[in-house]
Structure formats: C-alpha cells, structure tokens
Amino acid sequence: MSQPIPALSHPCPAPGRRRLLRAAAGWPLLPLLPLFPLAACTGQPAFASTFLQVWRSHLELGQAQWHQRLKAVRALGCGEIVIQWAAVDGEQPWQIPDALLDFLFDDAGQLGLGIRLGLPYDERWWQALGAPDDATLPRFLARTRARSLTYAEQARWPGRSNFRGWYIPYELEQHNWGTPQRQALLVPWLQSIAAGAAPRPAISTYYSRLPSPGTLEGLWAAILGQVAVRPMIQDGVGVAGLDNYRALAPLLALLRERKTSFDLIVELFQELPSERQDGTTFKAVSADLPRLRQQLAIARQTGARQLVAFALDPWVIGESPQARQLLEAWRELG
Template identity: 50%
Template sequence: MLHLSAASQGRALQLRRRTWLTMAAASLLASCSSSSPEKFQATFLQPWQSHETLPLVEWRRRLKLMHDMGCSEIILQWSATYDGSFPWTMPDALIQLLFDEGAHQGIGIRVGLPYDEGWWNALRSDNAQSLPDFLASTQARCVKTLEESRWPAQAGFRGWYLPYELDQYNWATPERRALLLPWLNAIAAASSKSSTQPLALSTFYSTLPTAGTLAGLWTDILDRVTLRPMLQDGVGVAGLGNYAGLEPLRVLLLNRGIAFDLIVELFEQLPPLPNTNGAFRARPASSDRIRTQMSIARNYGADRIVAFAIDPWMLKKS
C-alpha cells in the first residue's frame, strides 16, 4: 500500500526500490497546518532501510509534524519485505523507537505484517498453481508473525495491517474469490488473538476493464471475514473522478454499518522518464487539490481520514 492504487499495479514493486525522502512544498504544509480544519486522524508510513539512519531528533520532528496535523495513529505499511531485489526487515529497535517517541505525541502504532513482493506477479501469472502457492506461503508467514510478535504488549499498539491491496480486477471471478476468502479469514482470525481491533487492509478501484465490481467483492468478503476496509481515494493517479468508482463500495459499507477509513493520497503521479522502464515518478499534490479531497473526505462517512502519506509528501526541512 503496497498502498498506491489504480491502473499501474506493478508500480508496487518499483516503489519498494525507491527512497521517497523528498521535501513537500510549503503550501502543502500550510493547507494542513494546525490552524486549518484540514486534519488527518492517521497517516501511513512506508518504512525503508534508509529510515534506519535517521537521527532521533529527526524522528521527533517528523512525529511532531504528524501530531500537529491531527494524527493519533501511524500505520506501518509493513514490518518486513521479502522475495524481492532488496529484502529487508525493520529492526525491532526502530519499531520500538516509534512506539516510545509516538507515545510522547499521543500517537499509537498499527503494525504492518511482512510483505512478499511477489504479490502482483502471482496475480498476473499464467501458472494455475502460482497464486495458491503464494497465498499459502504468505498466510503461513503472516500467522507466524502474529503468533510470535511482541508488539501487542506495547501500550500504543493499535492493531495489525495486512499489506496486500484488493481491487475488483484481480478478484473478479468466483475461482479467485474462493482462494481469497479462506486466506483472509485465516490471517484475520490469527490477528484477533492479539488485538481487539479488526485486521485492516487497503482496497482500491482499478481502472482496468473487468466484469468484477468492488462492492461485489466486498460483499463476499464481509459475509465471511471481519476486517477494517481502508478505501484508497486513488486521486494521486486517476484524479478526482476516481471517487465515482468507489461510490458503490462506500454505500455498501455505510448501509452495513461497517467502520472504514478513507485514504487521501497526497501525491500526483508524473509521466515516467524515457529509458526508465516506466519507473514511478510523483510530486506533492497541490494545496488546492488536497483541499478538494479533504472537502469530500469530511462528508464521506469514513471513520477516519488517513494520509498517504505525511512522510514523505508533507515533510518540510527546517
């Protein structure tokens, strides 16, 4: 969420290989300043190996910025990545630092489970056994993490996040959903043993043509599994019109009384540069666009408005 949504699904793998420490425009910070009604309740944080080198004073600056923008929770996108070009496990000391320093700002931590970078390849594979094998292996790793983790004992622990995003394109068929639902149920059941909060995961409206619908997918899911859906607004890639694709799912969740979050994307995708194999490029969104998103978000019916992401898109160097 990973988190980023919309048509370019392989973008997730490209993002893993990029360090996003970029300075957001001062106008963005002004649009969500402490005196502004444009507030978030939570923000994602995609941990990278480069975060290991940040000094404590810089972590404190970033956490204060998140607090000043209204956040009482950080959602770690993952605690480890594997089966990619640059596998990495977030050091326990760094996670502990976030718990400790976040507590000083009144910020809790929702911990992301390990992320297998083969997710999108497994979904695209022509090998009929690739996806079942992938789901079996990721389920086993997630359950093992849930059973062995020490983070639920932390006072600021806010639950678990499953870092695999769901769209209506890849899960359109009954055969695919027959694989998905037991996988989700097993991980959600394991998470409930250490958290009273439902397992959270992101969902997005894919612009790829398909007979599947997002509301139909989530009707099947919610009939079987207790989860906390997080709706990506998709504006960073597909524009403000992407809210129309989410509308049937929003109505479904409101009608069923399901608590959900709305993820507001704070970036704007740029065309790839020549000879870069389509590598993802983005810049901070304009303050006008964010104000429009937040105007929608305040009346959306979501339990919380979640930023994607204050770090890096709203960082401002001192």
C-alpha cells in the same frame, strides 16, 4: 454525496497506489523542514492518521531523525501512524529491527501517537497474481499466510498501550479478484490472517481501471460476509483524479448499507505523465492546495470513520517545492 463530482474522464490503466510503492524504494532520505509555520494551527485536523512506509534505506536513520519525523506527523494533527509493513520479503528480504520498533512505539507514545503495524509484505504479490499457471498463487498465499501468522503470534507489540492493531499490507481490487474462483482463494486466506491478527485488522482496497470480471463492491460483499477486516479505501485521486470518487460510490454505498466502519485513504500526491503505464517510470509531485481542498470536501462526506493521509512523508514534510508549499498552507485544511 451532495458534492458534485466531475464527469468521468477517459479510463486510465494505472493500477493504483501500488505504483507509488514500487517507485518509492529508491527515494533518498530527505531532511525534514522545520514546522514552525504550524505552531498556530487551530481547528479540527484534516487527517487522523498517516501511512509511514519504511524502506531498507530508512534503517540508516538515527533516533533523532525518527523523532523529527514522528514529531512532524503529530504537529500536522495526526494521532496515529500506519507503518505499512514490519518486513519486506522477496529476493533481498529485510525486517525492521525490534530495537527500532521499540523506539518508535516509545517515542510515538510520548508524543501521543498510536501505531497500527503492518504485517510482513511479500513484494512478489503482483507477480503471483499475474502468473500464467494455476499453482503459483495458491502457493504464494499459503506462504504469506504462514509468514503473517508467525509474525503476529511472536510479536510483542500488541502489549504496547499505543498499539492500534494490525494492517495486512496487500491491496485488493476487482481486476485480480473479481471472479468466484479467485475469491475462493482470497476469502480463506483473509479469514486465517484476520483470526491470527485479531481484532479486525485493516486492509487497503482501491478501484482498478483495468478491465475487470467483477465489481469492487461485489468483491467486498463476498469478503464482508465471511471475514472480520477493516476496509481502508484508497481514493485514487493522485492517479485518476477527483472523478475516481464516482467509481467508488457503489462500494461506499455498500459499506453504509451494511453499517461497516471503514477508513478513507486520501492521496496527497499528483502523478505526472511518464513514458510507461506499468509503474516502472512513476513520477509524482505533492498535490496542490485547491485540489486537496476539493478532495477533502468530498472525502468528508463519504461516511468514513477517519481520513488517512497517504502520505505526510514525503508529500508534506519532504524537501520538494511542492511539499514546502503544501506545508505552508496546511493550516487552511483544518
């Protein structure tokens, strides 16, 4: 990358975008802003795709509200949404009803939007990774593999003309997956799910600043030699700042060397200082325009097939003052 990158700051123990996932479950449903400022947008859109996190509370939305969200995503230049998960398993499991998914595929198709659909996500993933015994993680992987394969086998969504493939809703990093022993568990798990959710499902990855026994590029070298998956790399800027691209440079180099197609997830939020560093008190606001401009200038040089926003909702089409400012300035990012 020719874009100069600032020197690394002090390592931050934040575990990455998953902190946002934990915090977002309690967010209220926000009305969307009118998109009339975008009517005159011209030029290349900044993002080809965006994540859409559906929480249990979203099931209360009516079709008109869902249409408003999808229309907003299309107006902001995206041609695809990644629905992060079709279900959430755990202490209080729930699933997106088939009727709602039918509507989302229908409405998205009419708007010219493709959908990549996430397989069911088990929220006990991080507890299983940190379990002190040797039996919990293998059991967890066996259970989630079976759940993913059953859902993919029974789903009718791949028959939709705007179905863009599956997303495996778990995030890979080198802190938990840096050892050969852990990779010996991970690779067969991924192989099985990828075969059942073909062709080439996507999965996210990020650079962990926690002490790690291996490297992120080493993890992906082991994966790419044996599993047909599409990496979606989180840029980590929302938590770690622009210098996180330096930490990602070895992985990006590996992907270019292997001619592996990948997407880059650009974080549209800025984490605020909080009392704890374990994600339980996560606070964030929408990124400001100057930072996002710098972020995109670097992201566009990584070789990614497409840039994916995380996420237009709520960081651009939310109700906060920062989201309003970013929405009003959106045409300047094209």
